[in-house]
Amino acid sequence: MNGLGVRTEKLTVRFGDVPAVDSLDLRLAPGKIHGLLGRNGSGKSTLAATLAGFRAPSDGRVLIESDEFDQAREPYEDAIVTSRVCLIRESGDLVDSAPVRHVLGLASSLRPYWDGDLAGELLDKFEVPVRQRVQKLSRGKKSALGVVLGIASRAPLTIFDESYLGMDVPSRNLFYDALLADYAEFPRTIVLSTHLVSEVSSLLEEVVILDRGRLVTQAPVDSLRGRGASIVGPAALVDELTADLIVLAEQRLGGTKSTTVLGDLDDALLAKARSAGLEVGPVGLQELFVHLTGAREGTR
Numbered sequence: 318m319n320g321l322g323v324r325t326e327k328l329t330v331r332f333g334d335v336p337a338v339d340s341l342d343l344r345l346a347p348g349k350i351h352g353l354l355g356r357n358g359s360g361k362s363t364l365a366a367t368l369a370g371f372r373a374p375s376d377g378r379v380l381i382e383s384d385e386f387d388q389a390r391e392p393y394e395d396a397i398v399t400s401r402v403c404l405i406r407e408s409g410d411l412v413d414s415a416p417v418r419h420v421l422g423l424a425s426s427l428r429p430y431w432d433g434d435l436a437g438e439l440l441d442k443f444e445v446p447v448r449q450r451v452q453k454l455s456r457g458k459k460s461a462l463g464v465v466l467g468i469a470s471r472a473p474l475t476i477f478d479e480s481y482l483g484m485d486v487p488s489r490n491l492f493y494d495a496l497l498a499d500y501a502e503f504p505r506t507i508v509l510s511t512h513l514v515s516e517v518s519s520l521l522e523e524v525v526i527l528d529r530g531r532l533v534t535q536a537p538v539d540s541l542r543g544r545g546a547s548i549v550g551p552a553a554l555v556d557e558l559t560a561d562l563i564v565l566a567e568q569r570l571g572g573t574k575s576t577t578v579l580g581d582l583d584d585a586l587l588a589k590a591r592s593a594g595l596e597v598g599p600v601g602l603q604e605l606f607v608h609l610t611g612a613r614e615g616t617r
């Protein structure tokens with residue numbers, strides 16, 4: 318299993334007259350971990366639901382590609398596609414009155430690649446009681462149950478739509494570790510929709526950034542990080558070197574300053590930085606994200 322590929326062509330999803338997703342052309346390569354990043358209301362959940370076939374496009378289309386299909390298929394109301402796509406949302410989409418073990422039984426009957434042993438191990442790690450009814454679980458444990466269902470489903474396209482926001486930091490770290498470990502063994506296409514950019518940035522291979530339903534950028538994480546630089550050293554030297562550059566972020570601790578700038582440093586500037594003993598490194602994804610989606614006049 319290599320995962321499903323995803324393509325959208327001029328995809329638009331409207332609520333009334335308002336486009337939540339607006340004429341989006343996108344390609345998600347199979348077998349990679351993609352970050353779907355955007356500020357609140359940027360259209361992430363709407364896009365995730367449309368890719369998973371939970372929602373029909375208003376215009377344009379979603380195409381799901383697989384070696385198993387003769388041709389690309391549209392996910393909406395297509396049982397073959399939807400059995401291979403798993404969308405985990407924060408709301409959980411779970412039957413509240415059922416005990417956890419019934420939820421697992423349902424997943425095992427619906428999910429062709431389900432691994433029940435893995436689900437059991439992960440529920441132990443997250444300390445989710447399997448005899449408990451879903452409605453009696455705390456918000457964090459409900460989220461943990463959701464992510465366990467997402468990982469153990471091993472769906473060729475698995476989308477986590479901020480499904481781990483209810484979990485505390487140790488639980489989220491457990492989720493990231495469990496996801497990476499299972500992905501390393503069973504590569505598939507994974508989409509993590511989030512605004513917790515710094516937390517997930519080390520997991521991601523490709524990033525899609527949305528703003529007001531439109532595509533801001535889609536790129537491999539490494540190439541995004543190459544779009545800027547961070548310069549660290551004595552404050553006066555850093556200020557002198559960055560005076561003519563676009564500054565994204567600055568941090569100061571005593572006499573030391575770290576400044577993040579946009580754009581490539583030319584060779585002369587790099588040489589000057591190094592000879593002055595300044596450290597030059599890649600830009601953080603979080604800083605770039607804030608810059609690319611920052612509040613502007615007229616922002617909703």
Ligand SMILES: Nc1ncnc2c1ncn2[C@@H]1O[C@H](COP(=O)(O)OP(=O)(O)OP(=O)(O)O)[C@@H](O)[C@H]1O
Pocket residue numbers: 332336337355356357358359360361362363364512
């Ligand atoms: N069911 C709905 N009815 C009407 N408008 C909606 C509905 N769902 C979403 N919207 C609108 O569509 C836009 C995109 O919302 P969406 O939930 O997809 O964004 P998001 O990036 O997932 O946001 P968040 O990070 O806050 O969850 C918003 O303007 C939102 O108000």
